[in-house]
Amino acid sequence: MSGPYIPLPSSVQLPRMTSALWIAFVTVIAIALGIGTVAAPVLVTVAAGGCVLVAVLWGRPRVALTAWILSVAMLPCWIGVSMAVYVLPIQSIIAFIAIIVTKGKWSYKPTKWDVYFGIYLLVTLVAVLFFGSSRGAWATLVFEWGVSFLVARVLISGAGTGFAINTMAVIFSLVGGFALLELLLTWHLFAAWPKMNNFQYLVWGNFVQTRDGADRSFWAFGHPIALGGALALSIPFVWRSTYARTVRAVMLALVFSGILASASRGALITGVFALTLCGISAVRTSTARAASFVLASSVAVFIQPVLRTFAAGQTTEERVSSNYRSHIYATYTHQISLFGKSPMVLAPGLVNGAPPVPGHPARSSIDSTVLGLGLQFGWIPLAMLVIPLIVSVFRIITGRASIAELSIVGQVPLLAFVALITQWQGLVFFVFGFALQMATETKARDAAQASSAARESAISTGSATEGRLRTLSAAGGGVSLRINGREDLL
Secondary structure, eight states, X not given: XXXXXXXXXXXXXXXXXXXXXXXXXXHHHHHHHHHHHHHOHHHXXXXXHHHHHXXXXXXXXXXXXXXXXXXXXXXXXTSEEEOSSOEEEHHHHHHHHHHHHTTTSOOOOOOHHHHHXXXXXXXXXHHHHXXXXXXXXXXXXXXXXXXXXXXXXXXXXXXXXXXXXXXXXXXXXXXXXXXXXXXXXXXXXXXXXXXXXXXXXXXXXXXXXXXXXXXXXXXXXXXXXXXXHXXXXXXXXXXXXXXXXXXHHHHHHHHHHHHHHHTOHHHHHHHHHHHHHHHHHTOOSHHXXXXXXXXXXXXXXXXXXXXXXXXXXXXXHHHHHHHHHHHHHHHHGGGOOSSSOOTTEEETTEEOSXXXXXXXXXXXXXXXXXXXXXXXXXXXXXXXXXXXXXXXXXXXXXXXXXXXXXXXXXXXXXXXXXXXXXXXXXXXXXXHHHHHHHHHHHHHHHHHHHHHHHHHHHHHHHHHHHHHHXXXXXHTOOOEEEETTEEEEX
């Protein structure tokens, strides 16, 4: 839990929305709607929606954070603004608005890991400018990964860590329930809706995925794997939320039901792995925690043949998909350049020059986050992303990891074999930022406690010394000694 919020002194404090400002605001909106509706109805509708969003979020970091998480969970990524090589999703637009209109209600002090992430973005920009990497891929890094990371670093400081954990738990429990209903009712709310004239809609919004003739749930995430990955990402937050155990059990059941409705084997393995990490983190002593790691690792090794069979699937379609993932690692790993785009890459996510996998419709794509980033930007940027994961693994082993770090490390099995897609990728980096925010708050709290303890110790020591000196004075008298600006007799 974060402590009480203390507003930062700033010359750019936003004015409060007083009654007079609200009346003026509503009047201006009414006039604008009346004049503009006839001339440009779509533009006016969008502008009016933006103004209402500004008014609702104004100076309210908790509402702003909730609105952004809801945009990830309930709005498809193809709603956005088309640019030259990129579609700016609605989630990034809401993020910009949320950060701006809550200025003065949050605090942000860059840490070495913020700088590290900024250097990563600059390194990948160099790969774009001089080594042929995709401008569209880099735009995704900035406007989805970077902006989502910043949302966590900024808004959680104003909303509070406990509030953010509970909000994630509630919203994604609802998503799990909606995904289950989507499967049971064969009701795909976001299939071909809302229709948009952009690339993202053509890729993600125009079809329903099936497996062996049965529909798969994807809710607003555009793809069942993205839905399953987002739900698995939320499991540690449900685990750590402050609700009663019965409520948390129901929430976990909803989340896992949604994962099952997505029919994603990787997401289910990832969800179980994340839950296992939560159980290990609950062990308090280092010896018991180490024993838990050894036990979990032994079980994993023992059931590896079962996991391999499960991951490979039972049907022809599942086996083709699994063989394809093995195929791309065997074929393309050695094609990754030290820095910059591999010659094998035709476009973001598309490669050339390797024998196709029979029967796989997307045989030219790279269905792996690790491999896709490596082929697009090179080994150096890829290694830069892996380093924070290694640090988080070490912190889990030593018992210092936050719940957000458990969530990120829990995604590793999925990230190794599927690509980061749709708004799920932004959510992953939101949790990266969440982890850094929690680590920053913990460090500041520990420093404050250490400082307070040092002051109390100094006061206690000073009082004891003064008492001893006065005792000596009473016994012997006569000698004057100045201590801390005061003259005492010895």
